[in-house]
Amino acid sequence: MPVLEYIEAIRTAMKEEMERDERVFVLGEDVGLKGGVFGTTKGLQQQFGELRALDTPLAESAIAGVAIGAAMAGMRPIAEMQYSDFMFPATNQIISEAAKIRYRSNNDWSCPLVVRAPIGGGVFGGLYHSQCPESVFFGTPGLKIVAPATACDAKGLLLSAIRDPDPVLFFENKKCYRLVSDEVPEGEYTVPIGKSNVMRQGTDITVIGYSMPLHFAMQAAEELSREEGVEAHILDLRTLQPLDREGVLAAAAHTGKVLIVHEDNKTGGVGAEVAALISEELLFDLDAPIRRLCAPDVPAMPINPPGEKHFLLNKDKLKAAMLDLARF
Amino acid sequence: MTQTPAVKNAPRHAALGLTDEQAVAMYEKMVLARKFDERSQLLQRAGKVNFHISGINQEPSQVAMAFAMDLKNDWFLPYYRDYAFVLSVGMTVKELMLSLFAKGEDPNSAGRQMPGHFSARRLRIVTGSSPVTTQVPHAVGFALAAKMRGEPSVSLVSFGEGSSNQGDFHEGCNFAGVMKLPVLFVCQNNGYAISVPLSKQTAGRICDRALGYGFPGVRVDGNDPLEVYRVFKEAHERALAGEGPTLLEVMTYRVTPHSTSDNDLVYRTQEEVEHHRAKDGIPAYRRYLTEIGLWSDEREQELLARIRREVDEATAYAEQAGFQPIEDAFRHVYAEDADGEAR
Numbered sequence: 190m191p192v193l194e195y196i197e198a199i200r201t202a203m204k205e206e207m208e209r210d211e212r213v214f215v216l217g218e219d220v221g222l223k224g225g226v227f228g229t230t231k232g233l234q235q236q237f238g239e240l241r242a243l244d245t246p247l248a249e250s251a252i253a254g255v256a257i258g259a260a261m262a263g264m265r266p267i268a269e270m271q272y273s274d275f276m277f278p279a280t281n282q283i284i285s286e287a288a289k290i291r292y293r294s295n296n297d298w299s300c301p302l303v304v305r306a307p308i309g310g311g312v313f314g315g316l317y318h319s320q321c322p323e324s325v326f327f328g329t330p331g332l333k334i335v336a337p338a339t340a341c342d343a344k345g346l347l348l349s350a351i352r353d354p355d356p357v358l359f360f361e362n363k364k365c366y367r368l369v370s371d372e373v374p375e376g377e378y379t380v381p382i383g384k385s386n387v388m389r390q391g392t393d394i395t396v397i398g399y400s401m402p403l404h405f406a407m408q409a410a411e412e413l414s415r416e417e418g419v420e421a422h423i424l425d426l427r428t429l430q431p432l433d434r435e436g437v438l439a440a441a442a443h444t445g446k447v448l449i450v451h452e453d454n455k456t457g458g459v460g461a462e463v464a465a466l467i468s469e470e471l472l473f474d475l476d477a478p479i480r481r482l483c484a485p486d487v488p489a490m491p492i493n494p495p496g497e498k499h500f501l502l503n504k505d506k507l508k509a510a511m512l513d514l515a516r517f
Numbered sequence: 518m519t520q521t522p523a524v525k526n527a528p529r530h531a532a533l534g535l536t537d538e539q540a541v542a543m544y545e546k547m548v549l550a551r552k553f554d555e556r557s558q559l560l561q562r563a564g565k566v567n568f569h570i571s572g573i574n575q576e577p578s579q580v581a582m583a584f585a586m587d588l589k590n591d592w593f594l595p596y597y598r599d600y601a602f603v604l605s606v607g608m609t610v611k612e613l614m615l616s617l618f619a620k621g622e623d624p625n626s627a628g629r630q631m632p633g634h635f636s637a638r639r640l641r642i643v644t645g646s647s648p649v650t651t652q653v654p655h656a657v658g659f660a661l662a663a664k665m666r667g668e669p670s671v672s673l674v675s676f677g678e679g680s681s682n683q684g685d686f687h688e689g690c691n692f693a694g695v696m697k698l699p700v701l702f703v704c705q706n707n708g709y710a711i712s713v714p715l716s717k718q719t720a721g722r723i724c725d726r727a728l729g730y731g732f733p734g735v736r737v738d739g740n741d742p743l744e745v746y747r748v749f750k751e752a753h754e755r756a757l758a759g760e761g762p763t764l765l766e767v768m769t770y771r772v773t774p775h776s777t778s779d780n781d782l783v784y785r786t787q788e789e790v791e792h793h794r795a796k797d798g799i800p801a802y803r804r805y806l807t808e809i810g811l812w813s814d815e816r817e818q819e820l821l822a823r824i825r826r827e828v829d830e831a832t833a834y835a836e837q838a839g840f841q842p843i844e845d846a847f848r849h850v851y852a853e854d855a856d857g858e859a860r
Contacts, residue, residue: 214665240665246695251654251688258658258672261643262592264665266658278684285648286655294636294644295627295841296849330850354852431859 193373196366198340199229199305202347203267205377207237210265213351216243217252217269226271227307227366253279253304257287257356260302265351273306273360274317274489280325287356288331302356303347307363308336309401309452311501314363315492321400321453321484326358327429327462333382334429336360338403340371342427345380353382360429362401369404383428385436391420394515395440397463398450399426402482402502406450409508419515429459434466441467445476448514452502455483477517482510528809529743533750535584537811543584543605543742544806545820547576547799550601552824553610556832557617557632561777565836566617570633571773572598575705577798578739578767580605582703585749586673592659594643594652594674597633598705602675607640610827614835621841628841650680653689653702660698660762671756675703678766679710681723690764694730699756701749702727702764705739707771712784724766732761739769740798743805770796 193201207213214237215230221244224231234242245252249270256268270276276283283304290300310319326332333355337343343361350357388403389410396406403425410421424440426433441447447467449460464479482502484490490500530540550572557569572579575598583605586593595602600613612624619628625636626644636644643659645652656674663670680686681704693700704723708715727734733755737748745767752763770793774781781790806812851859 246688246691248684248688248691250685251657251692254651254654254685254689255658255661255692258643258655258660259662259665260658261655262659262662264662281648282651282654282685285646286651289646290644291852292850293626293630293634293646294638295629297624297636297638298644299852333851 190372190374192370193340193344194367195340195343195361195369196227196229198344198373199347199361200231201373202344202351203230204233204236206348206351207233207241212263212265213267214241214243214264215267215269216245216256218245218247218271220244220269225269227363230269249275249278250282253282254286256302256304257282257290257300260300261290261298265301267303267305267351270304270306272314272318273308273322274320276304276306276322277325279304283326283332283356283358284329288329291355292331299354300356301354303350303359304356305359305361308360309362309364310490310497311364313492313494313497316489319490321451323360323429323453324458327459331355332430333357334360335382335427336362336400336429337427338362338365338369338400338425340369341373342380342386342425344373345378346382346427348377349379349382352379357382360400364401380427383431383433385433385440386425386427387422387440388425389421389423391422391444393419393421393444394446394448394511395422395424395444396448396450396511397424397426397437397440399429399459400452402450402452402507405502405504405507406511408504409511412508413511413515417512417515419512421511426459426463432462432466437463437466438470441471442474445474446514446517447475447479448510449479449481450502450507451483453484454486455481456486458483477514480510480514482506529805533743533747535746539584540806541811543580544802544812546580546601546605547742547802548820549610549824549827550576550580550604551799552828553604553613554600556828558773558777560617560832568631568777569617570597570776572600574772574793574797575707575739575769576601577742577802578705578737578745578769581742581745582673582749585746585753587669587671587753588641590668590670592641592643592656592670592672594645594656594659594672595635596645596649596652596675596677596680596705598677599635599675603635603640603642606642608635608637608642609831611831611834612637614831615838618835618838619840620835620838622838650676650683650685652676653685654692656700657689657693657698660693660700661696664696664698669757671699671701671753673701673703675705677710678704678706678708678715678723679713679718680704681726682718690726690730690762693762694732697759697761700762701752701756702762704764704766705769706766707769709771709775709785711775711779712781714785722766724764727764730764732763734764734766736766736768739767740796740801742798742802
């Protein structure tokens, strides 16, 4: 199997789906001739023309709103938000409109839309090019939310998202774009929305998370295995909404010790819901209190290097938290 | 107006390409919408329904704009006062009553949404919400889809003048202007955003904003349905010819309170309201039809009796109809598979 960069996997998914289905098109700021500020849509305009790789005016609510209209009209738009930090002007369109179109029309209308948005820090983006906004949308019924950690899942989940009959928010991690590469099957394959994935089998502690921090967890797990004999069981949620309840409960029950990790801040984050779910269903099977390792509750990370480093998770922070839990 | 038009001077409607039957049908729709609206207010006051939001005095222009559209190919994104518009593109009084009573058979939302939140895919009426102006970018999206597929479709989106201050109005207009998309942006300027008068909403003319987006803006008297028809027909032809969008500012006046929950005399006088009520476009249009021999007192009586029956039957039907069963009330958050499970 060929090894692809995470960003290449996303681009390939769009390209193959646009070749397969002429209803699919991508729109956003700089997605056309330039191919996106990160290069995610590179080559699409050259292959599919100006309309199907559409450079839009700089106006996020219109990008989302026009995409919603086109989706209701029967197209399959992929709306790109240049940074998820710039997605908030589109929040009304996403929460009040896309999420409610099927429900409010009693199934008469639907909105098969994908909104792609890069999340996460570590690129010296400062407050407004680094955020993780998942929790703003999480808990809005009618939306599906995915956040892949690997190239393989990025392609498979994006294909599923484009084919899904309902609106899907696709949060891709910008730090993963070129840092993460893995084997991606050639041609068509999909990763189902709503299914988590066990990234690593272990017997001592369970780490549950999504997106970039899982790579730190994997590195920490290898070191802990070598150095301490601690075997971590690692679950990638992959889909944040709907949460894979069975997957989460099975992973938690597997070791009885749970650490939840994400780069979004701790209070009100996805981890709070995962912890609540485990508490509701499995409290007496646990051998330790559920722990969360997340970003601090500050507005966003600073651009200065020590500040950014202190804000972000890394392998050492994961390793310390995992070892501490293992020794509980 | 003269009593009998000269043979070589065709009546105004005929000069615009409207047949006599269409000219009469327009009048009948205006009256139907008015009577539905008046009944809805009564039903609310009688405690039969919880809420009504009125379109009274805006019917002549709403009917005229609908008659300028292509019901087979165009897309319609109305706003919450557009009863006369949706009745003119095919919704029935019975369906509007089912919505007013929030009953399960309501095609707009199965009684989930407030009345005035129109939706019917079969009529190409696109579902809308309550945060105003969100429908403007949607209309642009429908027009974009039409352009991509090479379809001869025009999107008509309407909104109040209050909405014209929302970002979605500007973002939608600008997007459509850049891409020369077939959209009719319709501002129904009725003078008030709930309690705030036009003078406190904007210092300029709304139609003039089109200049900034690079397409024509037209202001038209909403009490003159034939003039409304004329400018909409022109805008529709421009859109179909690939010449891009038009902003149409329809000048009207809201003679009712904002909704049944509003007391308008807190912020305006009865004299002001009566001044505008006297300019009602429906009696004026009736006079026009009468003067050219298309209408008579007998026909008026026959029409009122027919509408009375229709509204009575719709009211009785909607009142006795069932609410959406509780087991269905929370369905359709996501698409369902064949077993009824969320996908």
